[in-house]
Amino acid sequence: MIYYFHGHSSRYMGEPYGEGQQVSLPAMIDYVKSHNVIVVRWDGYVEKSYSNFYNGSPYDIQGGPAAGADSGRMDFSRYFQELVTHIDSVYRTIADRQHRATCGLSMGGFMSLYLSGRFPQLVGSASAYNPGHEFNVGPPGADVHYLLKNFVRNHGQSKVRLIRASGDYISQYHEELQELYSRTPEVDFEFRREEYHRHWVTGLAETFDFHLRAFESKELNDYPVSFDHDNPFDRFNIWGYDISVENKKAGFVCLRNVQMGYFRVYTRRYAPDGPAVEGQTLRITTPGWYGSRKTYRIMDYSQATGKVSYYSLTSSPEGRLTFLLDGLGHDVSVLNGKEARPPVLLQIDRRGVPVIMPDAEVHLPLKFLNSCDAVARNITIDLSSRYPTVEIGGSPVHIDSLKPGEVIDLSDRFTERFVSGEGDFQHCRLELNVTYIDWHGHQEYFDVDVLPTPLAEPDSLQILDGRSVSLPVFRQKGNQGGGFIRQRTVTEGKGNGDGAAAPGEELTLWVRTPQGLDPFDKYSWHRTKVYTDDPYMTITADIADPKGLEWTSSLNHSSSFQIAPDCPPGHRIELVLENESYSFAWKPDYRFGKELLLQAFQFHRNQLHRFTLTVGR
Template identity: 25%
Template sequence: MRLHPCIIRVFVAIILLASTTVQGQQPVPYQDLTHDSEVFGHKKHYRLYLPAGYGQSTKRYPVIYFFHGWGGRHFKDDNAKLEYVLLQKLVDKYQAIMVMWDGNIEESEPRPYNVGNHEDVKFQVQMKDYFPELVGHVDRTYRTLPDRDHRGIIGFSMGGFMSLYLSGKYPDMVCAGVSMMGSPEFFVGTPGNHTLYSVRYTFGNLQDVKMRIHTSPTDILYFLNQEVKAGAAWEGKEIEMEEFPGGHMVDDPGQTRRFGKAMAFLAKEFGRKHPAPKQWSHYDLYGDFRLWGYEVKSGKAQPGFIYLKDVTPHGFGIYTRKWLPHGPMVPIGPIQVKTAPVYKPGADYKRVNYSFKTQETSISDVKADALGSIILEFDAEGNETGIFGTDDKARWAFLDFDAKGKTWLKNGVNAFKIRLLNRGGDHGEAPKVTVSSPDKDIVITGGAKTMQAKTGERVLQMPEFEVICNKKPPLHAEPGDARLKIVVQNGSTTDSTVIHVPVDYDVPYFTNIKVDDGKPVRQAALGRGNADGRANAGEDILLYEGDKRLKVNISNTGIDTSREQFTDEMIPARWPDGFTQQSIIRIAPGATEIECLASYETKTFNPIERKVTWGRVRLRVEK
C-alpha cells in the first residue's frame, strides 16, 4: 500500500522526536539537521543549538561554529569528551546560536577535512569551499547577525587546526577563533596539488582575528603548540593561551568549564566592532581567492603560496613561495589581481611597478572601472606595485635589503642597507626612516635617517647602518628569523612594515656528511645524479648527517637556490603530527665547494617534541 506524503511526514517527525532524547527519556536541547550542499553534491549534516527565547522573539543572534576532531562527527567526538546536553546552558548564557558542523568527507573514511599527510589528501572537495556554503545556509535559515562581528569558530584537535586555518583563510568572515589542543600543520589541497600549511608561519593571515589557544602540559601536542605560540610572537600577533590539566580533551567529563571559557572569549568579541584593516598581508595556497574585496586569479596548479604583502589603496607587494617561510618562487604564469573598489569610479591613475625579475621600475596608465576597481597583472617572481593620482603624496614602502651582498644576518655586527620604493606621487617632504627591532637579541645602531628624495626618484637607498645580531638557533621548529620594523614618515603620512631576516647562526660543522645523488643513504634514493655518493656540479642531492636528512637553511656558496626542492618525512610518533622538512639542492654549475647552514629534526614519541640540531656543511664538489 502506498502511503500519503502527509502520513510519511508525520512518521518522520515522530522518528526525529524519538531521536532527540537521551537516557531517561529527557528531550535533548539540540536538533540534528541536514542541508543540500553543492560543494559535496549531497546532503550534509549539522547539529544546531538555539538560545533560550529564540522562538519567542524576532531578535537576531551571533553564531558560533564548532569543528570536531579526528574520527568525530557533528554528533560525537570521543576524544573531546563533550557534554552535548549541558552545552545548551552556555548557549543560553551567551545568547548565541551554535552550529556543530560535520567535517566527514565520506562515510567510510573516519579522517575528516581532507587534510593530513600526503596519503590523507584523498578528495577533490575542499573544506575551504564548504565553510562559506554552510555559513550562507545558516544565515538564510535562522535569525543570525550575518557579519564577521558576530561570527566565531571553536575547534578541537584537527578541528583546532581548521579553526586556525579557516580563520586565516577568511578573516573577513570571522572576528574570533579558538583552537583547543589543535594540530599545528597539515597538507591542504587536492591529491595532485597540496601544500604544507604550517600555522606557525601564517599568523600574518590572522592579524585581524582575535585568537585563543587551549593546551595542556600532558597533551601529546603540547610542544607543537608551543611552536605555534612562538609563531604568533614572531608575527607580532597577540593571542590568549591557557594551559589546562588532563591532556588531549576539551573538558573534564561532566563539565563545560573550558568550553565556557572559549565561548566567553568569542562572546566578548561579538560585542565589538572589527573594521576592515587599513593594511593587511595574506598567504594563500590556492591559485584563485578573494579577500577584503580583492580578487586573485592565476593558473597555479602546484604546491606553494601566493603572497599579498602590505596591501593598502596605495599599493601592495605580490610574491610566490614554494614553501614557507623562505622557499623559492613558484614557476607559474601570470597572476591577475582585481583590487577592491577603493578608487574613484572611471578615474585615471598611474601605476608604478618594481619587478624583481628585471630589477627595473616602470610606470604605466591604469583606469578604475565603473565600481572603482583596477585590474593588474603580474609575473610570479616578485613585484612591488603602487597606484596613485597626479596630485598624490609620496608613499614610501620597503623594497629590499642588503647585508654586504647577503640576504641574511650573521651573528655579530652586520652592515645593513635598505631600499625603499615610492609607490605614490611626487609630492611630500623628505622621508624620515626609522629602523628598530622587536627582538631583544637584535640591536640597531644609527637606524633613524632623514633622506631627501629627488623629484621623480622611485627607488631610494637608505644609508648603511649597523645591525648587531645575538640570536641563538631555536631548539625546536619555531621560526628563527630576526625581525626589523621599518617606519617611514613623510610629512603627515606614516607607512610601516615588519620584515623577517634569516640568521646564519654561528654553529659547528657537521662531521658525518653523506650524499644521496641517486645512491641511497637509507631507504630509497631521492637525489638525482651519477649515484657515486659524491657531490658533482649540476646534480640534485640530498644531504645527510649520519642517517639524518638535512634541511638547508642558508646557502653561502655552491648551491643554486632557485632550483631547491622540498621533501618531507613523518618521523614516527604516537600520532602523525609535526612534519620534518628537508632540501633537495641543485649544485651550481662550476661550483668547487658547497658551504651552507643546515639542520635536522628528531622527535619524541609521546608527547611529540620536535627538536632541531643545527650545523654547518662544507663539502668539496667533484670535478
C-alpha cells in the first residue's frame, strides 16, 4: 500500500501545475498496471482554503495567528488513521507496517514525512518529492511550527527517500534536510537528485521501486529496541505507549531512548531549543509488559532538580504501568533487581545541541546515572570522535563502582578543544563507548555546533526595550529576482524605552548587515536569535516572521529575552547573535536538460556575531 499526497492547488485526481500538465497521475496509473501494489491518492481539499476546485492550500496546516481561530481543526493526521483502517478492511492489503508507505509532492511531501514520523508504527517507508519544509500542526489553539529538519529522529527504524529536482526553487531546504537524514544512523535513508527545471514529480517509477523493496524488508515489522519521538498533540499513541497531556499548551512532548524498563521525557515550547512547557501533567501508559497487578519500585531522576526519587507503581490487569509527570524532564526506570542497563548519559544541554566556542579548552557537561537497582562495577567510559576538528583529552575514564541512583559528574575528567572555519555553525559528532562489568558494551553519540572563526561584532546594533524604531529592512521583489529596501516601524520589548539593557527588562536585539545574501540587500536590519549561558538572562519567546515573499511557508526565527531583576548593574553578558538573510536568486540562462529554469531559487544564509551586553548602562 502506498498513500500518495498531492501538493498545493491540487486534488486527488491530479496536479495541474504549470501549463495544466498532470504531474503524477499518468505515470502512477502505468506503474500500478504492471506491479503488485495498490496506490491510494489522498484528497487534501479544505473548503475554506480553496478559491475554486483546484486552487487552494490543502491539509489545513498553514496555521499561526493569521490563519484564524479555526486553524488546524481539520486534523488530517487523524483522518489518515481512519483511512488506513478503512482501506485495510475493504481491500486485500497486507495490513502491517512493512507493507505500508507514504509518498508526496511539495506540501504533500511534507505530509508524507510528517505523518510517517507521527505514526511510525503504521508506516515503514516514506518518500517525498521537493517537500515543503515547515507548517503548523497540533491541536487547535495549541498548534506549533513544525520544521521537518528538527524531527528526523521520528523516522528511526524507518526507510526514507528524499527526491529533489535540480531546478526546484526550494532546493536549499532539501539539501539541509538531506544532510540531517544522512547523519542519523537510526534512519535507513537515500537521496536522489533528478535533473529537472522545476518543482515537480520526477522518476516516479524509481521511487515506487524503493517502496516495493521496502515491502520485502521483514525487519520493518520488528518492535524497536528503543525509540525517540516528538509530538505536539494532547493525546497520542506511539509503539504501544499511550500519552495524554492535561492542561495542554503549545509545545512538544519529547520521548528519548524509550525501551522496556526505561525512558526519558521532557517538553519544549518550540523546537529545536525551546524551554520546558510549564503547568502541564503528562500521563504516560506503557505497553502491557509488566504482568497483571504487580508492584514495581520506580526510580525518577528529575532534570529540573538533579535529584533522584523513588516511589511504587502497580500495573493494571493488562500489565500496563501509568506515570504522572510534569513536563520539566525526567529519566524514569522500572526496577526489578535484574536490570543490566549501562550508566545513562544525562541530557548534556537542555536547550538541544550544545553551542561551542572554538579555540578554547572546554569541559562538556558529561554526567552519568546508574538507573539500575544494583551496583554497576568496573566501568570504562571512552570519549572519541572521527572528526579532525576536535582534540579530546583525559579519555578513557575508569570508575570502580556506581551505586543505584548515583550520578557521577565526569565533566572535568575530559577536555575538548574544537577548531572551525568561517561561515555558519559547524557540526561535530562525539562518540561514547561505555563498558561495564568489564565486558558489557554500549555505544552512543551526541552532536555539537561549533561557532565559526572569526566571529565578529555586528556592524551596528539596536536594543528595543519598549521603544519604537523605524528601520530599513529588505524585501524580495518577486519570482524573477531583485528586491528593495523599505522602512519598517517596530515596537518591541518591555522596559523604560531608553535603548539600554536594565535589570528586569524584556529586550529584542536588531543588527545591521552591510551586505545580505541578495545583491540588493544593503545595510538592512534584522532581529536576532540569541544564544547565551548567562544565568541572569532567560529567552522568553521564539519570534517567527515570514521571509518576505517566500512561497515555502518557512519562517525567520529570532528571540526576545529578559534580564533577571536581580542582575547586578554593570554585569556583562556574552552573547552570540544569529540573523538570516535571503534572496530570490533568478538565473534566467540556467538550463536543466533542454529546459530553462522556471522560477527563482529561494536561498537563505545565516550570519553570526558576538556581542557583549552590559546591563545597567
